Amino acid sequence: MINIFEKLGLFSAVILPLWNIPLMARIIKRKSSEDISKYWLLGVWVCILLMLPSGLISKDIVWRTFNIVNVIMFTGVVCVAMKYRKK
Numbered sequence: 001m002i003n004i005f006e007k008l009g010l011f012s013a014v015i016l017p018l019w020n021i022p023l024m025a026r027i028i029k030r031k032s033s034e035d036i037s038k039y040w041l042l043g044v045w046v047c048i049l050l051m052l053p054s055g056l057i058s059k060d061i062v063w064r065t066f067n068i069v070n071v072i073m074f075t076g077v078v079c080v081a082m083k084y085r086k087k
Contacts (some may be wrong), residue, residue, distance in 0.1 A: 006062060013066035017073040024080045033081035045078050 002010070027033045048070055055067025 002061075009062035010065055013062045014069055016066070017070040020073040020077045024077055027080050027084050031084055032086065033084045034086060036081055038081075038085065041078060041081055045074055048074050 027036075048067075052067050052071050055064050058064050058067075
């Protein structure tokens with residue numbers, strides 16, 4: 001049985017990565033991602049990808065859920081930001 005703290009953690013694990021949606025929307029609306037460092041963007045993404053195996057094998061549902069949702073959402077940020085980079 002999942003306790004209240006695990007429920008709160010699970011809720012937060014799903015909600016936190018969803019804050020990437022306004023970032024993607026802002027990039028699309030402005031049609032520019034110039035204010036976001038490409039090195040920061042790719043550095044964060046690589047670190048998230050390197051944490052994914054730990055999340056996938058973890059028995060902790062909060063950590064596993066956070067990793068999966070975060071990889072999906074931040075990959076979206078990377079795709080949108082790279083699409084709207086000025087050449």
